[in-house]
Amino acid sequence: MDKEKKSIFNAPLNMDGSTRVTLLVVVGGYLIYMAYQMVRDTLSGVSSMGLTTTLILAGLMALAGIAVIGYGVCLWSFSRKKKDEQKSEETDEE
Amino acid sequence: MTKTKVMNWLQKNTMILILVLVVLFFTWQTQGKILLPQNITNLIAQNAYVFILATGMLLCILTGGNIDLSVGSVVCFAGAVGALLMAKGMNMWLAVLVMLAIGLLVGGLQAFCIAYIHVPPFITTLAGQLIFRGLSNVILNGRTQTVNVQMFKDVFGGGATCYVPDLLGGGEGMNLLCLVVGIIACVIYLALTARTRITRIKKGYAVDSLVSTIVRSVVIVAVLMFVTVKLSQYKGIPSALIWVALVVAVYAYITSKTTMGRYLYAVGGNEKATKLSGIDTRKVYFFAYTNMGFLAALAGILTIARMASAQPTYGDSYEMDAISSCFIGGASAYGGVGTVPGVIIGAVLMGVINLGMSVMGIDQNFQKVVKGAVLLAAVIFDVISKRNDTK
Numbered sequence: 001m002d003k004e005k006k007s008i009f010n011a012p013l014n015m016d017g018s019t020r021v022t023l024l025v026v027v028g029g030y031l032i033y034m035a036y037q038m039v040r041d042t043l044s045g046v047s048s049m050g051l052t053t054t055l056i057l058a059g060l061m062a063l064a065g066i067a068v069i070g071y072g073v074c075l076w077s078f079s080r081k082k083k084d085e086q087k088s089e090e091t092d093e094e
Numbered sequence: 095m096t097k098t099k100v101m102n103w104l105q106k107n108t109m110i111l112i113l114v115l116v117v118l119f120f121t122w123q124t125q126g127k128i129l130l131p132q133n134i135t136n137l138i139a140q141n142a143y144v145f146i147l148a149t150g151m152l153l154c155i156l157t158g159g160n161i162d163l164s165v166g167s168v169v170c171f172a173g174a175v176g177a178l179l180m181a182k183g184m185n186m187w188l189a190v191l192v193m194l195a196i197g198l199l200v201g202g203l204q205a206f207c208i209a210y211i212h213v214p215p216f217i218t219t220l221a222g223q224l225i226f227r228g229l230s231n232v233i234l235n236g237r238t239q240t241v242n243v244q245m246f247k248d249v250f251g252g253g254a255t256c257y258v259p260d261l262l263g264g265g266e267g268m269n270l271l272c273l274v275v276g277i278i279a280c281v282i283y284l285a286l287t288a289r290t291r292i293t294r295i296k297k298g299y300a301v302d303s304l305v306s307t308i309v310r311s312v313v314i315v316a317v318l319m320f321v322t323v324k325l326s327q328y329k330g331i332p333s334a335l336i337w338v339a340l341v342v343a344v345y346a347y348i349t350s351k352t353t354m355g356r357y358l359y360a361v362g363g364n365e366k367a368t369k370l371s372g373i374d375t376r377k378v379y380f381f382a383y384t385n386m387g388f389l390a391a392l393a394g395i396l397t398i399a400r401m402a403s404a405q406p407t408y409g410d411s412y413e414m415d416a417i418s419s420c421f422i423g424g425a426s427a428y429g430g431v432g433t434v435p436g437v438i439i440g441a442v443l444m445g446v447i448n449l450g451m452s453v454m455g456i457d458q459n460f461q462k463v464v465k466g467a468v469l470l471a472a473v474i475f476d477v478i479s480k481r482n483d484t485k
Contacts, residue, residue, distance in 0.1 A: 022159035023421050030414045038459045047459040061466045
C-alpha cells in the first residue's frame with residue numbers, strides 16, 4: 001500500500017472531526033468580527049489606537065480569520081473526499 | 095524513556111503550564127497587582143458567566159461539533175424578564191424560577207427543532223439569537239431596568255455584600271470560613287484522586303506514574319490554597335463562586351459518571367453506530383440543548399445580579415467567550431475537546447488575560463489583538479498536534 005503523503009489536510013478527523021471543523025469556522029468568524037469591532041471602536045473614539053495601526057492589525061486579524069475558515073473548509077472537503085473514496089472501495093469489494 | 099515520559103507529561107498538562115506562565119507574566123508586568131485579593135475576586139465574579147456557559151456549550155459540542163449561538167441573547171432575555179418581574183414586586187425566588195423556566199422553555203423549543211425536526215443547530219440557534227435579542231429590546235423598550243432587590247444581589251453575586259458571611263468568626267483580614275472550605279476542598283480533591291487511582295489499578299487500567307500524579311496534585315492543591323488565602327484576605331467566598339463550583343461539579347459528574355454523559359460522547363463519536371446500538375440520539379440532542387438554555391438562564395441571573403440591572407446589550411458575544419474557552423481548553427492533549435476541567439482552564443486563561451490587560455491599562459483594541467492571537471495560537475497548536483498524530 002502506498003504511503004499517503006502527510007500534510008495538515010490529511011490528519012485523521014476521527015471522533016472530533018466535525019467538532020474541529022465547526023469550531024475552526026466559528027473561531028475564524030470571531031477573528032473577523034473582532035477585526036470589525038476594532039475598526040468600529042477606533043472610528044467612534046472608544047479606542048485611542050491610531051487609525052493606521054488599527055487598520056493594519058485589524059487587516060491581519062481578518063486575514064488570519066479567513067485563513068482559519070479556509071483551513072476548516074479544506075479539512076471538511078478532504079474528509080468528505082476520503083469518505084466517498086472509502087464508500088466506493090467498499091462498493092467495489094461487494 | 096524518561097525523556098518520553100516528561101514529554102508525554104508536558105503534552106498532557108500543556109494548558110495548565112500555559113496558565114501558570116501567563117499568570118507569572120502578568121504578575122511581573124503588573125508588579126503583583128493581578129494577584130491582589132480584590133483582583134482574584136473580580137476574576138471569579140466577572141467570569142462566572144463564562145464558566146457556566148462554557149460548561150453547557152461543551153455538552154452541545156460533544157454531540158458532534160454543534161454549537162449554540164443563542165446563549166448570549168437568552169442571557170439577556172431571561173435577565174430582562176427577571177429584572178422586570180422583580181421591579182413589579184414579584185418575590186425574588188419566584189422570579190428566579192421564572193427565569194430558569196424561560197431558559198428551559200427556550201432551550202427546549204430549540205432542542206425540539208434540532209432533535210425532532212432536524213433543523214441544523216447552527217440555523218436554529220442563529221434564529222434564536224436574533225429572536226431573543228429582539229424580544230429583549232421589545233420588553234425593555236430599549237431602556238435599562240435596575241435591580242434593587244438586595245438579597246437577590248447578595249445571593250447571586252452582585253454588589254459589595256455578595257459574599258458568604260464568616261460564620262466561624264475570623265478576625266479582620268482573614269475569613270476563617272473561606273480558609274476552612276478551601277482546606278476541605280483540597281482534602282476532597284486528594285481523596286478523589288487517590289480513590290480513582292486505586293480503583294483504576296485494581297481494575298487493571300493504565301494509570302499515570304505515581305510521580306506525575308503527585309506533582310499534578312501538589313500543583314493543584316497549591317493553586318487552590320493560594321486562591322483560598324487570597325479570597326479570605328478580602329471578603330471571603332463570593333456567591334458567584336458557589337454557583338460556578340456547583341455547576342462545574344454537577345456537570346463534571348454528568349459527563350464522566352452517568353449514562354447520559356457517555357451517550358453525549360457516543361453521539362459525537364459516531365452517531366450512526368450509537369443509533370444502531372439502540373440509543374435514541376434525538377433524546378441526547380434534546381438534553382444537550384435544553385440544558386444549554388437552562389444554564390444560559392442561570393448565567394443571566396448572575397449577570398443581572400452583578401450589574402444590578404438589565405440592559406438590551408447584555409450577553410453580547412457571550413457565546414463566543416464560551417466557544418473560545420471550549421476551544422482553548424480542548425486544544426491541548428489535556429482530555430481532548432471534551433472535558434469540563436479543560437474547558438474551565440480555557441475560561442480561566444481567557445479571564446486572566448483580560449484581567450491582566452485591564453490592570454495594565456492596555457487599550458481595548460490591543461486587548462482584542464491579544465485575544466485574537468491567543469485563539470490563533472490555539473488553532474495552530476491544534477493543527478500541529480493533529481499533524482503529529484498522523485506520524
